[in-house]
Amino acid sequence: MSSPVAAPYVPQEIEPKWQSFWVAERTYEVDNDDPRLLAGRGYYVLCMYPYPSGAAHMGHVRNYTFGDLLTRYRTMQGDAVLSPMGFDSFGLPAENAAIKTGVHPREFTDARIAELTNSLTRIGCVYDWRREVRSHNPEYIRWTQWIFLRMWEAGLAYRATAPVNWCPGCQTVLANEQVIDGRCERSDDFVEKRDLEQWFFKITDYAQQLLDDLELVDWPERVVIQQRNWIGRSEGAEFDMVICDASGAQRADGLSMRVFTTRPDTSFGMTFCVLAPDHELVEVITADEHRGEVAAFVEATRQMREIDRLSTEGPIDKRGCRTGAYALNPFTGQAVPIFLADYVLSTYGTGAIMAVPGQDQRDWDFARAYDLPIIRTVEPPSEWTGEAYTGEGPAINSEWLNGLDVAAAKAAAIDWLEAQGIGERTVNYRLRDWLLSRQRFWGCPIPILYCPDCGLRAVPDDELPVLAPDDVEFRPTGESPLRLHEGFLHATCPDCGGPATRETDTMDTFVDSSWYYLRFADPASDAPFRANEVAKWLPVDQYIGGAEHAVLHLMYARFFTKALSDLGYVPTDLREPFRRLFTQGLIRLGGTRMSKSKGNLVAPEDIVNTYGADTLRLAHLATKPPAEDVDWEDFGLEGCARFLARLWRLAVPDNDLRGGDRSGPTTDADAVVESGRHRLIAEVTKDFERWSYNTAVAKFMAEVNDLYRYVQTADGPHGATLDAAIDSVLVLLAPACPHLTAELWARRHDGEHVHELTWPAADPAMLVADHVEIPVQVDGKVKARLSVPADADAAAIEATALADERIVELLGGREPARVIVVPGRLVNVVRS
RNA sequence: GCCCGGGUGGCGGAAUGGCAGACGCGGCGGACUCAAAAUCCGCUGUCCGAAAGGACGUGUGGGUUCGACUCCCACCCCGGGCACCA
Numbered sequence: 059m060s061s062p063v064a065a066p067y068v069p070q071e072i073e074p075k076w077q078s079f080w081v082a083e084r085t086y087e088v089d090n091d092d093p094r095l096l097a098g099r100g101y102y103v104l105c106m107y108p109y110p111s112g113a114a115h116m117g118h119v120r121n122y123t124f125g126d127l128l129t130r131y132r133t134m135q136g137d138a139v140l141s142p143m144g145f146d147s148f149g150l151p152a153e154n155a156a157i158k159t160g161v162h163p164r165e166f167t168d169a170r171i172a173e174l175t176n177s178l179t180r181i182g183c184v185y186d187w188r189r190e191v192r193s194h195n196p197e198y199i200r201w202t203q204w205i206f207l208r209m210w211e212a213g214l215a216y217r218a219t220a221p222v223n224w225c226p227g228c229q230t231v232l233a234n235e236q237v238i239d240g241r242c243e244r245s246d247d248f249v250e251k252r253d254l255e256q257w258f259f260k261i262t263d264y265a266q267q268l269l270d271d272l273e274l275v276d277w278p279e280r281v282v283i284q285q286r287n288w289i290g291r292s293e294g295a296e297f298d299m300v301i302c303d304a305s306g307a308q309r310a311d312g313l314s315m316r317v318f319t320t321r322p323d324t325s326f327g328m329t330f331c332v333l334a335p336d337h338e339l340v341e342v343i344t345a346d347e348h349r350g351e352v353a354a355f356v357e358a359t360r361q362m363r364e365i366d367r368l369s370t371e372g373p374i375d376k377r378g379c380r381t382g383a384y385a386l387n388p389f390t391g392q393a394v395p396i397f398l399a400d401y402v403l404s405t406y407g408t409g410a411i412m413a414v415p416g417q418d419q420r421d422w423d424f425a426r427a428y429d430l431p432i433i434r435t436v437e438p439p440s441e442w443t444g445e446a447y448t449g450e451g452p453a454i455n456s457e458w459l460n461g462l463d464v465a466a467a468k469a470a471a472i473d474w475l476e477a478q479g480i481g482e483r484t485v486n487y488r489l490r491d492w493l494l495s496r497q498r499f500w501g502c503p504i505p506i507l508y509c510p511d512c513g514l515r516a517v518p519d520d521e522l523p524v525l526a527p528d529d530v531e532f533r534p535t536g537e538s539p540l541r542l543h544e545g546f547l548h549a550t551c552p553d554c555g556g557p558a559t560r561e562t563d564t565m566d567t568f569v570d571s572s573w574y575y576l577r578f579a580d581p582a583s584d585a586p587f588r589a590n591e592v593a594k595w596l597p598v599d600q601y602i603g604g605a606e607h608a609v610l611h612l613m614y615a616r617f618f619t620k621a622l623s624d625l626g627y628v629p630t631d632l633r634e635p636f637r638r639l640f641t642q643g644l645i646r647l648g649g650t651r652m653s654k655s656k657g658n659l660v661a662p663e664d665i666v667n668t669y670g671a672d673t674l675r676l677a678h679l680a681t682k683p684p685a686e687d688v689d690w691e692d693f694g695l696e697g698c699a700r701f702l703a704r705l706w707r708l709a710v711p712d713n714d715l716r717g718g719d720r721s722g723p724t725t726d727a728d729a730v731v732e733s734g735r736h737r738l739i740a741e742v743t744k745d746f747e748r749w750s751y752n753t754a755v756a757k758f759m760a761e762v763n764d765l766y767r768y769v770q771t772a773d774g775p776h777g778a779t780l781d782a783a784i785d786s787v788l789v790l791l792a793p794a795c796p797h798l799t800a801e802l803w804a805r806r807h808d809g810e811h812v813h814e815l816t817w818p819a820a821d822p823a824m825l826v827a828d829h830v831e832i833p834v835q836v837d838g839k840v841k842a843r844l845s846v847p848a849d850a851d852a853a854a855i856e857a858t859a860l861a862d863e864r865i866v867e868l869l870g871g872r873e874p875a876r877v878i879v880v881p882g883r884l885v886n887v888v889r890s
Numbered sequence: 891g892c893c894c895g896g897g898u899g900g901c902g903g904a905a906u907g908g909c910a911g912a913c914g915c916g917g918c919g920g921a922c923u924c925a926a927a928a929u930c931c932g933c934u935g936u937c938c939g940a941a942a943g944g945a946c947g948u949g950u951g952g953g954u955u956c957g958a959c960u961c962c963c964a965c966c967c968c969g970g971g972c973a974c975c976a
Contacts, residue, residue, distance in 0.1 A: 280894055280971085287893070287972065294976080319976060332976085377974095401974040411976045419891090420974060488975055608971085644970095680914070681902065686895090687969080692902045697914040707929090753904070756913035763913090766930080833909045838957045840909050878956050884908050888956050 064713040067706035069670025073797040077179050085813065086129065086141060086184040090580070090591055094138035101137040102595045103128050104575055104636075106603030106611070107144040107191070110170040111151065114177035116645045116690065117604065119662045123675045124642060124684055124751075125602050126183040130793035131746055134817040140595050141184065142578035144191035145171050148567045153500040156532045163500040164528075167194060177663060181671045182796050189581045193502070193570035200523035201577070201586035202570055203505040205622070207516045210506075214260045214621055217514070220493055224252035251360060257495035257504060257563065261617045265289055265487040267633075268616055277639040278685070281608040288609050290488025294320035295472045296408060297481025299331065299385040301343055306386060306393040315339055315385060315396075318407030318486060322475065323467030325389040326456035327414040327435035329425060331396045332378070334404035335359040343396065345382025352398065355379035359400045377401060378424060387412075388480055389457075389471075399424065407486050415446060422446040436464065492614065494566045499526060499538045501564030509551035509558040518552050524560070538562055571611055572618040575601075575635055576628060586627070593629045601636040608641065640749065643687035660690050672795035673699045679794055680755035701759050702798055705791075708765060709784045709802045715766075718774030728776040731768050734761065735783045736824035742790045743817070751794070761787055781806075789815055834859045835886040836868050844885070852879040859885040 080086060094100070105125035108118060129141040145167075152163035152170075159166075171192065178185075191198055209215040227247035261268075269289045272282050298314040317331065333340060335356045344352045378399040387394055401420065402411055415425035416434035422445045425432050437454045438447040453459040453467045462470060475481035495504060503524045505517035517524055527546050530539035540546050540562040551558040573586065575598055580591035619635040622628045647660060665674045676698040682688045707713055724732070738761050745754035765783055768775050785806070792799040792812045803812035827848055832855070834842040842864045846855050856879050859865060865887060876888040 283894065284971070290975065292975070317976085321976080399974090401976090403975070406975045413976085418976070420976080486975075605970090683903085689902085692915090694902070694914045701914085704929095752902095752914095753912080756904075759913055770930080831909095835909085835957075838908095843909085876956060878908090880908065884957090886908080886956055 064707070064710045067703050067710075067798070069672060069702075069797065070667070072801040073180075073182065073666075073671050076797045076800045077182060079800075080184050080813075081179075081187075085811075086133070086139070087186045087188060088138050088140055090594055092138040094136065095594060099137045100140065100595055101132045101600075102140045102579075102598045103132065103600050104142070104578070104598045104602065106601070106607060107146050107571065107574055108174060109149055109151075110145045110147055110167060110174045112170045113173045114181065114662050116660055116662055118174075118177070119181055119674060120642055120645060120678050120684075120688075121602060121604070122178060122181065122183045123678045124640070124749075126181075126796075127675075127679070127746075127751070127793045128600060128602075129184060130796060130813060131817070134789075134793065134813065134815060136816065140189075140578065141186060142189040142191075143178065143183075143185040143187065144189075144574055144578070145174070145193065146567060146571050146574075147171060147192045147194045148501045148564075148570060150498070150500070153498060153532070156500070160532065162528060164194065167500075180666055181662065181675065184796075189578050191574050191577050191581065193567065193574070194500075196523050196525055198570070198577070199502050199525065202502045202565065202573070203517070203522050203524060204519060205573060205586060205618075205627075206565065206569070207505060207519070208625055208627070209259065209621060210516065212621070212625055214263065215494075216258055216260065217255055218258055219253045220256045220258075221251040222254050222256065224250045224254075226250060256493050257565075259492040259494055259617070261492045261614070262487060262489055264617050264620050265291070265489050266485075267620055268489070268613065271616070271620075271633055274634045275639065276637060278641055281605070281612070281639060281641060284608045285613060288489060288613065292320050292486050292488075294318060294484060294486065295322040295475055295481055296484045297322075297388065297475045299388065299412070301339075301396075302384050302386050302393050304384055304393060304395075306384070306391075308386075313339070313342065315343075315410050316408045317410045317412045318484065319412055321414065321417060321468070322471035322481075323453060323456075323459060323462075323464055324414040324417045324435045325387065325412065325471055326459065327416045327433040328387050328389070328394055328412045329415060329431045329433060330394050330413045330421075330428075331385050332399045332402045332411050332413055332424075333381070333396060334402045334409040335379075335398045335400060336404045337398075337409045339410075340381070340398065343381055343383040348380055348382035352379055352381060355398055378428065380428075388475075388478065395430070397424075397428070405490065406488070417446055417448055419446040419448075435459075492566075492568075492617070494569055495563035496566055497538050497541075497562075498564050499530065499532070499540055501567060502570060503540070504561040504563050504565060506561040507549055507551060507558040508561070509554060509556060511556055512551055512553045512558075515552055515558065521552075526564075538564065540564075568611060568614045572614045573622070575615070576619075576622070589627060589629050592632065596628070596632055597635055597637040599637055601639045603639075603641060604644075605641040612636070612639070640684070642684055643682070645688055645690060647690045665695070669695060669699050670702075670797070672798045673702055676702065676755060676795055679751035681752065683752055684749055697759075698755075701762065702795065704766070705762050705787065706798065706802065708762065708769070709788060709806065711805050715769050716775075716780075719777035719780065720774050721777055724776050724779060725773070727768070727771065727773070728779045731764070731775075731779050731783055733824045733827065734764055735786045736820040739786060739790065739818050740820035740825060743820070746793070755794075758787060758791060786818060788812060789818055830882055832882065833884050834862060834865060835884060836865065837889055838886060841865065841868060848882065850881065852881055855879050855881060855885060859887065 088095070103125055105121050114122075125141065129139050132139045147167050152167045155161060155166050156163045193202075206215060225247050269286060269291055272285055275282070296316055296318045298316050300308055301313045301315060302308050315333070319325070340352065340356065378397045381396045381398060383396045384393040385396055386392070402409065413421040413424065414435065415421040415430065415432040417436055422432065424430070433455055434447065435453055435456045436447055436449070437451040438449070439451065450464055453462050456467070459467045459470055472481075472483050476483070503526055505522060505524045507515045507517060509515055526540055527543055530543050532539055547559050547562065549558050549560050550556070576587045576592055576596065579595040580587040583591070615635050619628065620633060623630055623632050662674060673695065677693045677695045680698055681693050708715055738757060741757050742754050745751065745757070761783070765780065768780065788799045788803050789812060796813065799812050803810060829845050830848045831843050831845050833840045834844055842862050844855070844858055844862065846858055856877050860874070860877070869887070869889065872889070874887045874889060878886040878888070
């Protein structure tokens with residue numbers, strides 16, 4: 059007699075079948091009038107939309123595995139789950155490829171999108187593809203431009219000059235990435251800083267809200283802190299200082315300069331002032347005998363490469379320059395010299411500072427280099443051996459501030475400045491306005507016209523989108539081909555009908571990604587989105603992406619949401635776009651980050667072809683907590699493949715593990731299996747909720763190990779008990795390994811679909827055993843074990859423990875000093 | 891320099907005040923096989939011991955507690971982020 063030959067597990071055969079099924083059956087499409095959504099059971103899962111660079115890499119697989127698991131899990135929980143996908147399809151690589159190969163960026167990009175879409179499907183990820191967006195599609199461009207114009211009308215977009223990287227050889231602006239060690243990556247010329255007209259978004263208007271509203275989101279602490287630091291709020295005071303000569307004599311024009319400080323309490327210790335080299339007063343105040351020196355210093359700073367300017371190394375005496383002018387310290391009436399220094403930035407505060415070397419290490423170093431006096435105004439602790447002291451302490455050498463602590467002295471100093479009418483309390487932010495214009499082709503054109511008579515004019519809404527022409531020549535200059543395209547450049551002024559020229563700059567791709575999550579909620583309308591439809595889904599319930607976007611993308615998207623909310627295009631109470639954020643760890647190989655440029659990629663497709671998508675997905679879940687970085691070398695691929703094959707052999711109909719099933723009444727051993735099944739339901743659910751996928755996988759493996767032992771017991775398994783256990787494993791595993799579970803469920807249940815089932819609930823009664831085994835410690839070390847009724851009280855447990863043979867022996871007839879009983883947990887007998 | 895993570899067997903990790911090392915990898919042994927692979931079963935922190943058992947053990951040093959990987963203080967090391975922001 060031969061045992062039946064069960065079908066072997068061949069993922070390559072079953073996976074494509076189910077992938078087609080989910081698309082054909084529209085399993086994961088969801089409408090905005092879905093009854094579950096209208097009943098308050100909507101759930102918006104969003105993975106950061108990818109830049110389409112070709113087939114998926116391991117980082118994508120990790121990201122989208124988490125997203126897909128959540129989509130399928132929440133759906134089984136009964137939610138209407140919005141799970142959209144799109145492509146951040148503008149950007150430099152496509153343009154560089156065009157320059158290199160002549161292939162149009164659109165053609166190149168669409169081909170990469172097809173590859174990426176294909177790999178997403180191949181790893182079993184499901185989306186509502188009807189809602190797909192691509193940044194470079196004309197409809198999307200249209201609405202990006204529309205939003206830009208609304209921002210412009212609201213005064214939130216403006217033009218201003220800003221320093222940019224200029225290559226004199228190529229006669230063009232370079233992106234920061236194209237500047238290598240201060241030289242142009244193409245021509246090798248030294249790159250200069252040039253002031254050019256650029257477009258900005260006024261994100262600084264929202265600095266305080268962007269800071270405050272971090273309270274409203276459930277994000278990783280680390281990301282919140284990074285956002286906070288980036289906004290960089292600092293409180294202090296600004297005040298005016300009268301310019302004078304060395305003797306303290308005021309100038310005829312009565313000129314003064316304004317400084318910003320966070321430490322007005324230390325003003326009595328001010329022994330010099332510093333201006334940024336590009337401060338507007340430099341030219342005016344410089345004394346004649348210092349003009350040559352100052353001009354040379356200003357020019358040198360201008361030419362200095364960013365990397366040097368930001369370096370704290372190098373001799374400090376080369377980093378400053380005397381102006382020969384002085385300023386009156388209003389607190390003391392003393393004249394202090396004014397210096398220039400490259401470390402003072404014109405873009406922060408007032409571009410001018412008072413220097414207090416006693417309380418600031420930079421000022422201390424500078425004072426030492428230029429032989430300037432140092433006066434301490436905060437008493438350091440007696441054991442203090444350092445230089446500048448920035449800590450707490452009573453004010454000294456400060457006349458009427460003496461004895462006050464730092465906070466009180468600050469307040470008193472500011473009150474005094476305000477009373478004198480020369481200054482006031484101020485708040486400064488490190489956050490700068492967002493420079494959004496790029497001198498690039500493959501981006502969203504900025505829909506603005508320049509009319510010689512009417513000035514800046516918006517392209518009328520009914521002429522949107524402004525699309526870049528296809529017949530452009532991609533030159534290896536780094537300059538946008540749009541500027542050289544006569545047909546694009548020349549247009550008609552909408553106001554006077556005269557000739558106008560088009561803006562040829564395009565938008566930063568972060569603009570596209572600042573509103574795509576809104577479009578997903580309402581993708582097909584004759585507006586970018588409608589507030590009432592947005593209100594149904596937003597804020598995103600769970601946003602998933604890489605930690606590298608912790609600052610820029612999230613900050614910009616938050617800004618857009620707030621601005622669009624204020625402008626009435628999204629609901630007024632939608633102040634934050636992403637309620638919960640999860641940032642996944644990086645994937646490394648042999649300790650270094652996987653990247654194309656390092657050539658150390660592991661292609662997911664190869665793994666899928668050999669092991670199957672379910673094994674790869676499971677390995678991503680099993681290896682480590684999802685937030686942590688993970689090395690490909692540590693992936694337990696073999697273990698996961700073995701586990702799935704083991705599960706298949708156990709669950710597939712007509713398998714040769716089964717045969718001697720019992721039926722009829724159940725035994726104690728069966729009850730253990732049944733309660734194990736309920737425990738698995740409870741624990742996996744809990745682990746899924748807290749994103750502890752690695753421990754969930756461990757519990758699946760332990761359960762299958764238990765069931766193997768159960769199948770092989772001498773009496774044989776109770777058939778119904780075993781099948782219930784196997785079914786529970788399949789249902790619980792369905793979000794993680796969708797293909798294998800779908801296939802096995804269909805085979806076991808007459809073509810039913812596991813993903814359409816309701817998520818199971820554990821029976822609480824099945825989770826409590828009637829007896830529990832608890833350890834008995836003596837002086838904190840486990841010496842015995844007791845089996846006691848689960849509901850036994852402390853006194854009963856103590857009595858049982860003290861009667862235990864081994865405990866009696868260890869006590870040697872003495873009374874224990876103390877007995878700690880934690881019912882259901884343990885007993886600790888303390889001897890001394 | 892500042893901020894944030896993290897240090898647990900041969901390896902990835904589990905345990906968030908209560909049995910340290912779940913689960914996986916690797917290793918060892920057994921079953922099946924002519925044999926091997928695959929598969930199935932078992933063992934596997936270190937040291938002492940034939941065993942029973944004992945001692946030690948979560949980066950280091952202290953502390954709190956009946957009890958600490960877990961909480962507190964100080965320090966060392968690794969990873970990441972920001973970095974002249976007045």
